[in-house]
Amino acid sequence: MKRLDDFRLHFGNKELVPIIIGGMGVDISTAELALEAARLGGIGHISDAMVQDVSDRRFDTSFVKEKTKLYKHNIDNSDKSIVQFDLGRLAEATKLHVGETMQAKRGDGMIFINCMEKLTMNGPRETLQVRLNSALDAGIDGITLSAGLHLGSFALMADHPRFRDAKLGIIVSSVRALQLFLRKTARLNRLPDFVVIEGPLAGGHLGFGMDWAQYDLATIVAEVAQFLKTEQLAIPLIAAGGIFTGGDAVSFMENGAAAIQVATRFTVANECGLPSKVKQEYFRASEEDILVNTISPTGYPMRMLKSTPAIGSGIRPNCEAYGYLLDGSGNCAYINAYNAQIAIHPDGKNISVQDKTCLCTHMRNYNCWTCGSTTYRLKDTTRRLADGSYQELSAEHIFRDYQFSIGQNILLPEAP
Numbered sequence: 001m002k003r004l005d006d007f008r009l010h011f012g013n014k015e016l017v018p019i020i021i022g023g024m025g026v027d028i029s030t031a032e033l034a035l036e037a038a039r040l041g042g043i044g045h046i047s048d049a050m051v052q053d054v055s056d057r058r059f060d061t062s063f064v065k066e067k068t069k070l071y072k073h074n075i076d077n078s079d080k081s082i083v084q085f086d087l088g089r090l091a092e093a094t095k096l097h098v099g100e101t102m103q104a105k106r107g108d109g110m111i112f113i114n115c116m117e118k119l120t121m122n123g124p125r126e127t128l129q130v131r132l133n134s135a136l137d138a139g140i141d142g143i144t145l146s147a148g149l150h151l152g153s154f155a156l157m158a159d160h161p162r163f164r165d166a167k168l169g170i171i172v173s174s175v176r177a178l179q180l181f182l183r184k185t186a187r188l189n190r191l192p193d194f195v196v197i198e199g200p201l202a203g204g205h206l207g208f209g210m211d212w213a214q215y216d217l218a219t220i221v222a223e224v225a226q227f228l229k230t231e232q233l234a235i236p237l238i239a240a241g242g243i244f245t246g247g248d249a250v251s252f253m254e255n256g257a258a259a260i261q262v263a264t265r266f267t268v269a270n271e272c273g274l275p276s277k278v279k280q281e282y283f284r285a286s287e288e289d290i291l292v293n294t295i296s297p298t299g300y301p302m303r304m305l306k307s308t309p310a311i312g313s314g315i316r317p318n319c320e321a322y323g324y325l326l327d328g329s330g331n332c333a334y335i336n337a338y339n340a341q342i343a344i345h346p347d348g349k350n351i352s353v354q355d356k357t358c359l360c361t362h363m364r365n366y367n368c369w370t371c372g373s374t375t376y377r378l379k380d381t382t383r384r385l386a387d388g389s390y391q392e393l394s395a396e397h398i399f400r401d402y403q404f405s406i407g408q409n410i411l412l413p414e415a416p
């Protein structure tokens with residue numbers, strides 16, 4: 001029986017362990033986690049979601065405070081269209097986050113940044129252009145385009161000197177999304193270096209409708225592989241979503257994947273950004289505690305724990321401080337849902353908003369417990385401690401378990 005270590009991911013003349021830790025915004029996939037993946041010879045992701053806030057916490061900058069001060073007068077106004085990002089400050093925050101991470105990199109692996117198109121930031125084109133190009137400026141090894149079709153994203157980077165040497169790829173959930181992307185970028189004469197195929201069992205936002213359960217990752221991988229073969233395109237395919245063991249990974253590698261992207265198992269790593277209290281919620285979860293709902297203002301379904309504090313919370317929109325989900329005209333579905341409740345309860349007290357959530361604030365505070373569908377199995381990957389809690393794992397332990405375990409075996413950590 002093969003193990004994942006029998007395979008390698010080839011990127012030009014570079015050989016990597018075919019394990020990619022997926023991007024998990026807002027700083028759930030921390031620099032520390034990504035650095036471990038790179039040190040061990042795989043690929044780790046940081047995320048540029050809410051990068052100004054991440055920079056404030058990592059480097060003691062005050063981007064959020066400054067922005068809030070600038071727009072303080074607008075806090076009670078339901079019209080958020082004036083709340084804009086300063087592009088120079090956005091570039092500065094991105095360069096800090098990426099640059100410091102790249103400087104700390106050791107080992108033969110790589111570090112990519114996850115860049116979600118749905119973070120429209122009240123200026124979708126301009127802000128995305130700055131995010132992508134400043135990450136390249138700061139030396140990121142590669143960019144994974146996600147949460148959107150990214151039909152114009154390659155063009156936004158086309159003039160950058162690193163456009164043809166950085167590793168650029170996209171996450172899709174169907175052949176159709178990939179076809180659209182390739183058609184739109186054809187004139188640039190630059191194929192993606194990799195395509196992540198994310199199935200319906202992943203964490204975070206899903207590239208499916210609420211009929212997600214009718215789809216299956218292995219089938220989509222086979223369809224995309226067939227399409228690329230017909231088109232005679234050699235682009236490495238990376239399978240993602242629900243791959244829980246080394247054996248799961250091997251079966252995708254034997255069926256045409258060049259690597260696997262995983263995330264859920266790393267949510268309980270020491271290096272993961274979630275607070276320990278939240279990691280214990282993930283460990284304790286049972287299958288019935290995990291649901292897919294439509295409360296994200298992005299319009300994509302999202303998987304999370306039922307006990308997530310973000311569900312039903314009626315906090316005031318926080319766009320003056322954050323505003324990452326404001327569309328091109330300064331709207332966000334949460335603002336509308338919130339205002340509908342304010343119209344019913346004008347005193348603003350005890351408001352509960354059920355249909356949408358203020359994703360910026362709740363992700364920032366680790367109060368939106370998004371997770372993959374296999375989260376309920378995390379308890380089987382560790383030991384129960386004397387106080388009833390579960391032992392957190394090192395990222396290295398989880399990485400090596402994927403790399404070396406055979407079949408459905410999972411290596412437990414040594415007792416503390």
Ligand SMILES: Cc1cc2nc3c(=O)[nH]c(=O)nc-3n(C[C@H](O)[C@H](O)[C@H](O)COP(=O)(O)O)c2cc1C
Pocket residue numbers: 021022023024025026028047049114116146147171198201202203204205240241242243261262263264265267370371372373374
């Ligand atoms: C907590 C969590 C947060 C995530 N956040 C993002 C994100 O910000 N952007 C993104 O493209 N994917 C995100 N994902 C998806 C992962 O990067 C990855 O592709 C997927 O979860 C892999 O499936 P697995 O979790 O079953 O291993 C997230 C996943 C988890 C578990």
